[in-house]
Amino acid sequence: MKSRxxxxxxxxxxxVLVALIAYMGATIPAFFSVNNxxxxxxxxxxxxxxxxxxxxxxxxxxxxxxxxxxxxxISVVLGFCxxxxxxxxxxxAAALATAVCCGALNGFLVARLKITPILVTLGTMTxxxxxALAVSKGRAFSGFSEAFYVIGQGKIGPVPVQxxxxxxxxxAVWLILNFTPWGRSVYAIGSSIKxxxxxxxxxxxxxxxxxxAMALLAALTAIVMTSRVATARADMGSLYLMQCISAVVLGxxxxxxxxxxxxxxxxxxxxxxxxxxxxxxxxxTPFVKDIIQGALLIFVLLMQTIFGLRLKxxxxxxxxxxxxxxx
Amino acid sequence: MIRKWLHSRELPVAVLVVVLxxxxxxxxxxxxxxxxxxxxxxxxxxxxxxxxxxxxxxxxGGIDISVxxxxxxxSVVVGNYLLMPGADPFTVFLVGAGxxxxxxLVNALLIVYGKIPPIIATxxxxxxxxxxxxxxxxxxxxxxxxxxxxxxxxxxIFGIPLPFAVxxxxxxxxxxxxxxxxxxxxxxxxxxxxxxAERIGINTKRLQLAVYVLxxxxxxxxxxxxxxxxxxVQPNAAIGFELSIIxxxxxxxxxxxxxxxxxxxxxxxVLLYAVIHNGLVLARVEAYWQNVVVGVIILTxxxxxxxxxxxxxxxxxxxx
Numbered sequence: 001m002k003s004r005x006x007x008x009x010x011x012x013x014x015x016v017l018v019a020l021i022a023y024m025g026a027t028i029p030a031f032f033s034v035n036n037x038x039x040x041x042x043x044x045x046x047x048x049x050x051x052x053x054x055x056x057x058x059x060x061x062x063x064x065x066x067x068x069x070x071x072x073x074i075s076v077v078l079g080f081c082x083x084x085x086x087x088x089x090x091x092x093a094a095a096l097a098t099a100v101c102c103g104a105l106n107g108f109l110v111a112r113l114k115i116t117p118i119l120v121t122l123g124t125m126t127x128x129x130x131x132a133l134a135v136s137k138g139r140a141f142s143g144f145s146e147a148f149y150v151i152g153q154g155k156i157g158p159v160p161v162q163x164x165x166x167x168x169x170x171x172a173v174w175l176i177l178n179f180t181p182w183g184r185s186v187y188a189i190g191s192s193i194k195x196x197x198x199x200x201x202x203x204x205x206x207x208x209x210x211x212x213a214m215a216l217l218a219a220l221t222a223i224v225m226t227s228r229v230a231t232a233r234a235d236m237g238s239l240y241l242m243q244c245i246s247a248v249v250l251g252x253x254x255x256x257x258x259x260x261x262x263x264x265x266x267x268x269x270x271x272x273x274x275x276x277x278x279x280x281x282x283x284x285t286p287f288v289k290d291i292i293q294g295a296l297l298i299f300v301l302l303m304q305t306i307f308g309l310r311l312k313x314x315x316x317x318x319x320x321x322x323x324x325x326x327x
Numbered sequence: 328m329i330r331k332w333l334h335s336r337e338l339p340v341a342v343l344v345v346v347l348x349x350x351x352x353x354x355x356x357x358x359x360x361x362x363x364x365x366x367x368x369x370x371x372x373x374x375x376x377x378x379x380x381x382x383x384x385x386x387x388g389g390i391d392i393s394v395x396x397x398x399x400x401x402s403v404v405v406g407n408y409l410l411m412p413g414a415d416p417f418t419v420f421l422v423g424a425g426x427x428x429x430x431x432l433v434n435a436l437l438i439v440y441g442k443i444p445p446i447i448a449t450x451x452x453x454x455x456x457x458x459x460x461x462x463x464x465x466x467x468x469x470x471x472x473x474x475x476x477x478x479x480x481x482x483x484i485f486g487i488p489l490p491f492a493v494x495x496x497x498x499x500x501x502x503x504x505x506x507x508x509x510x511x512x513x514x515x516x517x518x519x520x521x522x523x524a525e526r527i528g529i530n531t532k533r534l535q536l537a538v539y540v541l542x543x544x545x546x547x548x549x550x551x552x553x554x555x556x557x558x559x560v561q562p563n564a565a566i567g568f569e570l571s572i573i574x575x576x577x578x579x580x581x582x583x584x585x586x587x588x589x590x591x592x593x594x595x596x597v598l599l600y601a602v603i604h605n606g607l608v609l610a611r612v613e614a615y616w617q618n619v620v621v622g623v624i625i626l627t628x629x630x631x632x633x634x635x636x637x638x639x640x641x642x643x644x645x646x647x
Contacts, residue, residue: 063446109626113633116583118390122573123629127622133615242450255444287466290458298451301443 009252009304013267016300020271024278031281034158041163044273046221046228048166048266050237050244051251052173053217055265056210058248059177059190061257062110062117064214066125067244070102071237073132074222079141079232088148095219102128103215107208132234141232152227162224169220174262186210190257246297247272252304271296336580336632337592344598351606358609365488369480369556371601372490373398374568375594376549378575379494379501380542382593385576386505386518387538388585389445393434394546395568396456399561401426401550403460406469406560409476416475424547430456431543435536453569460562469560479555490552497545502590510537518585574621575600578628599624 025032050067057064077098081091102124109120154161177183185206188196197203221240226232251268253260272293279289352359377394384391404426408414430452437448482489505511513534517524525531554560579596581588603624607617 109630109633113630114637115629115633119577119583119629120626122570122577123622123625125570125622126574126618126625130616130618130620130622134613134619136615137613138615242453245447246450249447249450255446285462285465287458287461290454291462292458294451294454294458298437298441298443298448298455301447301451302437302441305442 010261010264010267012303012307013251013264013271013300017267017271017274020274020278024274024281028278028281031278036277036281038158038160038163040273040277041166042160043277044269045160045162045166046225047240047243047247047272048269049169049217049220049224050240051247051265051269052170052262053214054244054248055173055251055253055260055262056177056186057117057214058253058255059186059257059260060207060210061190061193061255062207062210063121063245063255064106064211065118065121065241066102066106066128067121067214067218068237068239068241069125069128069132070099070215070218071222071225071240072234073102073128074098074219075226075232075236076132076136076141076234078222078226079144080135082144082148082232083141085145088145091148092223095223096216099215099219100212102218103212104208106215107211110211111204111207129234129238136232136234138234142230144226144230149227149230152224152229162228165220165224169217170262170266177262182206182209187258190259192258243272243293246293250297250300336587337589337595339631340579340592340595340599340628344595344602347599347602347606351602351609355606355609358606363605363609367601367605368491369488371597372488372494373549373553373556374571374575374600375491375494375597376497376545376552377542377572378579378593378597379498379590380545381572382576382579382581382588382590383501383505383514384445384538384542385573385581385583386514386585386588387535388518388521389438389535389538390573390583391434391449391539391542392446392569393430393449393453393456394542394572395565396453396460397427397430397543397546398550398553398568399564400430400456400460401547402554402560402564403464403469403562405551406472406554409472409554410469414473416479419476420548420551423551424544427543427545427547427550428540429543431540431546432536434543435539438539439532439535457562464562466562470558472554472558476555477558480552490556493548493552497548498590498594505590510534514538515586518587520586571600574625578625580632 030036050071054064054067074095078091078095081094082088086094106117106120106124109115109124110117151161151165156164177186185196185201185203188199188201189203189206193203218237221237225236229236247268248260248265249255249268250271251260251264251266253265275293275296276289279292284292348358357363377398381391381394401423405419405423408419408422434445434449434452437443437452438445441448443451480488480490484492487495503511505514513524513529516527516529517531517534521531553564557564575596576588576593577583577596578599579588579593581593581596600621603621604617607620612620
C-alpha cells in the first residue's frame with residue numbers, strides 16, 4: 001500500500017504541534033506575542049543542534065550516549081581558553097578540534113573495531129565527563145570577553161543570533177542528508193550495513209564522519225550555551241542528552257536505522273520547545289514538566305504503534321479493499 | 328570443563344578483581360581491614376542487586392534506563408510508609424517490592440503491548456517516575472526513620488552484612504532461574520534470536536513481561552536497603568545511577584545485543600566496579616579523576632573483547 005503524505009509520521013507530528021500551539025495560545029495570554037515566539041526559537045537551538053547530530057547517528061542504527069558529556073567537555077575547553085584571554089577565534093578553533101577528537105574516538109571504536117555504539121558511547125561518556133571534571137576541577141569558568149556573548153545573547157534585528165544559526169545549520173543538514181552521496185550512504189548503512197558494504201560504500205569512513213559530525217554539532221551546542229549562560233561547566237549538556245534523544249525519536253527516526261527525516265527531527269524539537277515554553281509560562285513546577293514531557297514521548301510512540309496496527313489490519317485496509325472493489 | 332572455564336569471559340574479570348585487590352592492599356594498608364571490606368560490600372550491594380536484574384533484561388536484548396528513577400520512587404514510598412506508626416520490618420519489604428513491581432509492570436506493558444523500543448519506553452518512564460515523585464514530595468527529603476530501619480544496613484547474617492547477603496541470595500536465585508528453568512533457557516534463546524524463539528513457539532510476550540517485572544521487584548527490595556544505607560530518602564537520589572549499573576553489567580561480560588552473559592560474570596563486574604571506586608578513594612585520587620579512570624576501564628574492557636571476538640572469528644574463517 002502506498003502511503004499518502006497525510007498518513008506520514010511528519011503529518012501526525014505537525015498536527016500535534018499545531019494543536020499544542022493552539023492550546024497554549026488559547027490558555028496562556030502571553031504565549032502568542034512575537035517576543036515569546038522568538039524566545040522559543042532561541043530556546044530550541046541548543047537541543048536542536050544535538051538532535052540534528054543525533055539524527056545522523058541514529059539513522060546509521062547507532063546511538064550516542066556521550067553527546068551530553070561531549071557538550072560539557074567542549075564547553076570546559078572553551079571556558080578554559082576564554083578565561084585565559086585566548087582570542088575568541090582561536091578558542092572556538094580549540095573547541096572544534098576537541099570535538100573532532102571526541103567524534104574520532106567514538107567513530108574509531110564503532111567503525112573500525114565494530115563495537116556496539118551504545119557500549120562505546122557509554123564508555124566515552126564517562127571518559128569525556130571525567131576529563132571535563134579533571135580540567136575544570138569541578139568549578140565553573142566565567143568572565144569571558146564581551147564580544148563572545150554575541151553568539152548566545154545577541155540579536156540580528158529582532159531575531160536571536162542562534163536562531164539564525166540553527167535555521168542555517170538545519171537547512172545544511174537537510175541538504176546534506178537528501179542530496180549528497182554521503183547523506184544517501186548514511187541511510188544505506190542504517191538500512192543494512194552489509195548491503196551498503198557490498199554496494200561499495202566505504203562504510204567505515206562514513207561511520208567515522210557521522211560520529212565526527214555529531215561531535216561538531218555538539219560543539220555548536222556548547223558554544224551557544226556557554227555564550228548564553230556566560231559560564232562553562234563540566235555538567236553542561238547532561239540534561240540535553242535525554243531531551244535530544246526524545247526529540248529525535250518523537251520525530252520518527254527509527255532506532256533500527258535507515259528510517260526518518262530531518263523534518264521529523266525538527267518537528268520533534270519544536271514540539272518539546274513549545275511544550276517547555278508553555279509550561280514555563282503557566283508556572284507549572286518543573287517536576288510536572290518532566291512528567292508531561294515523558295508522557296508525551298510515550299503517547300506519541302503509542303499512537304505510532306496504534307496507527308501502524310490500524311494501517312495493517314484496521315480501517316484503512318478495509319477502506320482500501322472497498323475502494324478497489326469500486327474500481 | 329577446565330578449558331571451558333579458562334576461555335570464559337568471566338575469568339579475566341575475576342583475575343582482574345584479585346590482582347587489583349592485591350595491588351591496592353599493597354599500596355594502602357587500610358584496604359584489607361574488616362571495616363573497609365564491609366563498607367565496600369554494603370555500599371555496593373544495591374548496585375549489585377540491580378545489576379543482576381539489568382543483566383537479565385540485557386540478555387533479552389532490552390535495556391531499562393528508568394531503574395534509578397524506580398529506585399528513588401520506591402525508596403520515597405518506603406520512607407513515607409516508615410513514618411507511619413506501627414511500621415514493621417517485614418511489611419516494609421512488602422511495600423518496597425510491591426511498588427517496584429508495579430513500576431516494572433508499567434515498563435513491561437509499554438514495551439510488550441505498546442511495542443515501544445525498550446530504550447525509549449524507559450526513557451519516557453524515567454521522566455514520568457522521577458517527575459511524579461518530585462512533584463509528590465515537592466523535592467523534599469524524607470527523614471526521621473525508626474531506629475531499626477538504620478540497623479537493616481548493618482545487621483549481619485552468619486557474619487555477612489544483610490544487604491550483601493540479600494544480593495547473594497538474589498544472584499543465586501537468578502542464576503538458578505536462568506540455568507535450570509524453562510523460562511531461563513527461553514530468555515537466552517530469545518536474546519540470541521528473537522525471531523527463531525518466536526517460531527519455535529516460545530511465549531515471547533510472557534518472557535519479556537517477566538523480565539521487566541522482575542527488575543521492578545528487585546529494585547523495590549534494593550530501595551529498602553538504599554534508604555537504610557543512606558539514612559535518609561530523597562526524590563533526587565541516584566540520578567545517573569542507571570549508567571553505573573549498566574557499566575557493571577557490561578564489565579561483567581554480558582553482551583548488550585542480548586543472548587549471552589552470566590550471573591557470576593555480573594557479580595564479578597560489580598565487584599570490579601566496587602574495588603576500583605574504593606581503591607581510587609583510598610589512593611586519594613582527586614574525585615575529578617575517578618570518571619576518567621572508570622571510563623578508561625570500560626573502554627579497555629570492551630576493546631579487548633572486540634579484538635578477541637574478531638580474532639576468534641578469523642580463526643574460524645581460516646578453518647583451524
